Amino acid sequence: MKEIDDTRISLAVTLLALPSIGVFFLSDMLGWIFAWQGEVPILAALDSAGQQTEATSRLFVIAAALAGFGLSYLIVLRFIEDLRTEFGPEMLGWILRWYGGGILVGALWVTGGYLLVPTSAQPGGDLLPKAVGLFGSMQGVPDNSLLYKFQVLAVCDRIAFMVAAGIVVTGGISSLVESIKPLTGEEAYAFLLHQRLRLRSYVNAAAGLLVISLLFQIAWMRWTLIAATPAVADAMSHQVDAWAVFTGVSGSIVIALFAIPAATILDARATGTPQTPSDGKTAPLLDAGLLPALGKVLVVLAPTLAGALPTILDFAGKATGLSPS
DSSP states (O other): OOSSOOEEOOHHHHTTHHHHHHHHHHHHHHHHHHSOOOOOOOOOOOOHHHHHHHHHHHHHHHHHHHHHHHHHHHHHHHHHHHHHHHOOHHHHHHHHHHHHHHHHHHHHHHHHHHHHSOGGGSSSTTHHHHHHHHHHHHHTOOTTHHHHHHHHHHHHHHHHHHHHHHHHHHHHHHTTOEESSOOOHHHHHHHHHHHHHHHHHHHHHHHHHHHHHHHHHHHHHHHHHTTSOHHHHHHHHHHHHHHHHHHHHHHHHHHHHHHHHHHHHHHHHHHTSSSOOTTOOOGGGTTTTHHHHHHHHHHHHHHHHHHHHHHHHHHHHHHHTOSOO
């Protein structure tokens, strides 16, 4: 850690983190309030082929969860290194207080949300308990044992994602620090370029979190559909697609709400530097590293949106009377 503070950040800039945090909470609230929680028909017993499919799908769920834990751990390490090398005592305390407060509120939110609408109530009121109970009975485990283990896994994964999501928002906004001492043209350019690279690393990390959270959500929701009859599985798969789109849209908005303002401010500061560096290379600062990262987000979301497109068109056709069914 630096012994002396050589950077500062204003309260107004710090408050730019609040819209992203607000959308994170709002999306959860909308999901709890409006998501369907009805019951599904009784599930059918699995034949040998179905049991093999269930075992395979279970491994996908575990793999996606491990990927989430791994990426979250790497993001935490990146943040610790950032705190150690970038900030002096006062700035470090300021950032940790903001981050700690956000995580405390987030932890209470996750706990309250789980009590209100537990994982077992998604995607349909009794689909997960019935399906996982069926899988467990084929395994010979006690009633609800497998369901309990999965719920623990899902909650721990959500907490890991929440911790990492708080870091990428905090780290991204922290790229808007200003130097306390006046900088020359080349020094200002080097400083802004360094902050641009920091912002880009956090936006890239946010994009990675988004894709892995989608993979985990899709994996465990589709896992439960194996126990459903073909007609029920087909109908419920549309809801899984809708959940994926909902998560993708809300996640991309969270990223945009901290990345775009940060990039805009860095761009304005770069334009206002007294002079360009001696080699004249100013172009890398113009997008503050945002455009490549947003491209990655679009690439991440494209498969999900494309996969859900038939569902969207089907429901649109039915709503307008253009669908043959």
